[in-house]
Structure formats: C-alpha cells, structure tokens
Amino acid sequence: DIVLTQSPATLSVSPGERVTLSCRASQSVGSNLAWYQQKPGQAPRLLISGASTRATDIAARFSGSGSGTDFTLTISSLQSEDFAVYYCQHYNGWPLFGPGTKVNIK
C-alpha cells in the first residue's frame, strides 16, 4: 500500500512569510495528488488537484508542484486566515490522506 508522509508535522510561521510544505509518497502516484486545508471545527477544503491545479476560488498565493513521489504546497505570503492543518491526499488507487502539517502562528 502507498504511504504518504508529510513534513514538517508542525510549522510556526509569521504572517507574510513564505511557507513550503512537503508530501512524499512511498511509491509513485503520478500527478494524482490533492491538497486540502482544514481549520478547527470545519470540513477540509480542496486547494489543489492534479498536484498543481488550483481549485475554484483558491487564492493565487497557493501553489502546488511535484510528481511521482515528491510534492510541495507553497504559500507565497502567509495570511492570517491560512493558519490551519494541511493534508495531502493521493488518488492513484484507493484514496489515502497524509497525516497533515499544522501551520501555527509564530
């Protein structure tokens, strides 16, 4: 089975900083990778699909890259509303989520 690893587990960041989150798959998932944002008490929200395609109404400061086994979600300038947990999910077979990266206020 494919395993997804996200790093770091927690990240403390100041508003305005650039943030890079990593997602690594134990075997290739091609470009079949999505990223979600989840705030406390809310459902996840789709940010990125196909490794790099922003979902509808997602701000341009969010970008995704990578293919195969290594993927990155970048937030170019962190806003206050971006403090949340970020999950990657592969869909190259049965869908599986990574353990998440929590982005905290520094």
Add this chain to the structure above:
Amino acid sequence: QVQLVQSGAEVKKPGASVKVSCKASGYTFIDHYIHWVRQAPGQGLEWMGIINTGGGSTNYAQKIQGRVTLRRDTSTSTVYMELSSLRSEDTAVYYCARDATRDAYNADWYFDLWGRGTLVTVSS
C-alpha cells in the same frame, strides 16, 4: 446553493448501528459520486467508501468493509451511510464529500465539496 447537508450528531452504545444522511442540493445529484471520510478526535482523515449516485454501486475501504453500507435515494438527492457493530474507535466526525468529477460513470477520487460533518460518539 451548492451544498451537502448532513444529519445531526449521534450518541450510540457499543454494538449498535448508526445511520447518517447527506442531502445534496444545487447541482444534479447523479452527476457526481459521493464519498464518506471520517476523522477521529484530533486525528487525520480516513476514506471510508464511495457510491455511484446514479446506479448505486459502492466500494468500501477494506478496514471497515462488512460494517459499512452506503445507499442513495435519487428522489430526495440523499446518500445514507450506515455503520454497524459500533466500537469506541468509531467515535469520529463523519463527512460526506462530493467527487470532483462531473461524470455519472467515472470518479476522480478527490473531493471538491464537503458536508459540515456529523459527530458520532460511541460510548457505554
């Protein structure tokens, strides 16, 4: 308004069953598969299963196969998730989520619209 509206919180005893509903509105119900995803308190996301809202075919995660059943009612645009033989480790928020692909015959297996979640608590 495009949305998925879920039923309210449930408290169940170990061994019982729970049924959670997910009513779709604002789009053509049979154009999108529906998935269920759960999240235990303070934990990550776990995919549970998928239903073809048109034909009714289903697939379930191996971990809970045999205990979970998904059904749909096209007349009310509602999907139901029933989980039986409940255990304490089934305590979680259960989400329905729409498959991102608008295709009655294929799913893309990622999720572009989510319900707000239903908390199911299993406790004696």
